[in-house]
Amino acid sequence: MAGADYASNDHVALKTDLPLIGDAGYHIVSLAELVDRFRAEQSGRPAHSHGARCVAITFDDGPEYDAVDCLHPTLGPQRSFLGTLQDFAQSPAGRGQADICATSFVIACPAARKVMEDTTRSGPYYLHAGAMNDDWWSGAIDSGLMAIANHSWDHLHPALPRVAHSRQARADFTQVDNQGDADAQILDAARYIAGRTNGRAVPFFAYPFGHYNRFLVEEYFPDNRSRVGIEAAVTVDGRPVRTTDSIWTLPRFSCGYNWTTPAELLELLKNA
Numbered sequence: 001m002a003g004a005d006y007a008s009n010d011h012v013a014l015k016t017d018l019p020l021i022g023d024a025g026y027h028i029v030s031l032a033e034l035v036d037r038f039r040a041e042q043s044g045r046p047a048h049s050h051g052a053r054c055v056a057i058t059f060d061d062g063p064e065y066d067a068v069d070c071l072h073p074t075l076g077p078q079r080s081f082l083g084t085l086q087d088f089a090q091s092p093a094g095r096g097q098a099d100i101c102a103t104s105f106v107i108a109c110p111a112a113r114k115v116m117e118d119t120t121r122s123g124p125y126y127l128h129a130g131a132m133n134d135d136w137w138s139g140a141i142d143s144g145l146m147a148i149a150n151h152s153w154d155h156l157h158p159a160l161p162r163v164a165h166s167r168q169a170r171a172d173f174t175q176v177d178n179q180g181d182a183d184a185q186i187l188d189a190a191r192y193i194a195g196r197t198n199g200r201a202v203p204f205f206a207y208p209f210g211h212y213n214r215f216l217v218e219e220y221f222p223d224n225r226s227r228v229g230i231e232a233a234v235t236v237d238g239r240p241v242r243t244t245d246s247i248w249t250l251p252r253f254s255c256g257y258n259w260t261t262p263a264e265l266l267e268l269l270k271n272a
């Protein structure tokens with residue numbers, strides 16, 4: 001939320017984008033559904049009956065603005081992503097998207113979230129005191145329109161006095177290159193998030209900064225599937241998902257980076 005228009009405010013952009021995605025011929029599905037379809041296509045099983053191409057919507061970092069409307073100090077009232085999804089679901093266009101459910105990737109560590117609040121009180125990453133709470137996670141799941149998933153223990157956030165990493169690596173998730181550090185960032189986060197959602201989080205991971213490495217993709221995730229409980233992971237490599245992709249590096253397009261206007265999003269969807 002840096003301004004009031006599409007290019008500077010993801011909340012404004014989402015409201016415009018939801019009907020646009022349907023108009024472009026896409027079915028909006030949960031990330032779980034997208035992963036199911038990806039697996040089916042990868043293994044050569046027949047595609048789902050929907051036929052149409054699909055889009056899964058995700059949000060990273062999890063301020064409560066994902067699910068709770070807020071009053072921005074200079075921009076005024078802001079509809080949450082969940083509120084925007086609910087408004088859309090009740091509209092004529094939304095009734096044609098009966099499977100819509102977005103996924104919010106949240107940061108687990110309460111102390112780390114508190115530091116993030118204290119260090120980002122203005123600018124495009126504006127957070128008010130308490131904005132990074134985890135009280136909204138379970139209610140968001142109850143809505144049926146939002147799932148909660150794992151965005152690491154502390155994001156190796158550069159503002160933190162200490163991060164859960166053996167070499168205190170910050171702002172570089174490629175440094176999570178061994179079992180101990182991966183457990184501290186991914187398994188511990190999964191356990192905390194499961195605890196706060198009565199075990200109802202979805203089994204997906206979003207790499208902080210979109211950073212991944214050979215260890216995580218080829219060893220940690222595939223070898224620890226049942227122990228860690230993660231079934232797929234997403235990057236920010238800006239391209240469509242292909243059956244040739246790894247389930248551990250599913251790419252995503254990011255609003256504000258890969259597109260900044262509705263016309264640019266339409267172009268991405270047409271060419272996908």
Ligand SMILES: [Zn+2]
Binds near residue numbers: 060061155208209
């Ligand atoms: Zn992030």
